[in-house]
Amino acid sequence: QVQLVESGGGLVQAGGSLRLSCAASGRTVSSSAMGWFRQAPGKEREFVAAINWAGDNTYYADSAKGRFTISRDNAKNTLYLQMNSPKPEDTAVYYCAARTGANARINSGAYNYWGRGTQVTVSS
Numbered sequence: 614q615v616q617l618v619e620s621g622g623g624l625v626q627a628g629g630s631l632r633l634s635c636a637a638s639g640r641t642v643s644s645s646a647m648g649w650f651r652q653a654p655g656k657e658r659e660f661v662a663a664i665n666w667a668g669d670n671t672y673y674a675d676s677a678k679g680r681f682t683i684s685r686d687n688a689k690n691t692l693y694l695q696m697n698s699p700k701p702e703d704t705a706v707y708y709c710a711a712r713t714g715a716n717a718r719i720n721s722g723a724y725n726y727w728g729r730g731t732q733v734t735v736s737s
Contacts, residue, residue, distance in 0.1 A: 615639035622731030635692040635709030651705035666715035
C-alpha cells in the first residue's frame with residue numbers, strides 16, 4: 614500500500630519562501646511520477662506542478678511557473694515543492710500525489726495515491 618505524507622506547511626509572509634515535503638512509502642512509488650495539487654476554500658482542486666519518475670521532466674501551472682520548483686529525491690522517496698515569493702492567493706491545502714506510471718501528468722485523475730494535505734497560508 615502506498616502512503617504519502619506531506620509536511621512543511623504553515624504560515625508564511627508574502628515574498629518569503631517555504632518548502633513542502635512529501636514522504637512516500639511503497640514499492641510502486643519508486644517508479645511513479647508525482648505531483649503537487651492544491652485546493653483553496655470554495656474552489657476546485659487544481660494542478661500546481663508535476664515531475665516524472667526520473668526527475669528530469671517537470672510541468673508547472675502558469676500560476677506556479679517561475680516561483681515554485683518541484684523536485685524529488687528517489688533515494689529518500691521524497692517529493693519537494695519549493696515555494697518562493699508566495700502570494701496570498703497561493704493559500705490552500707497542498708496535496709502530493711503519485712501515479713503508477715513513470716510519465717508526469719497534470720490532471721488529477723491520472724494519479725492513484727494522495728496524501729492528506731498540508732495547509733499553506735500566505736499573509737499579505
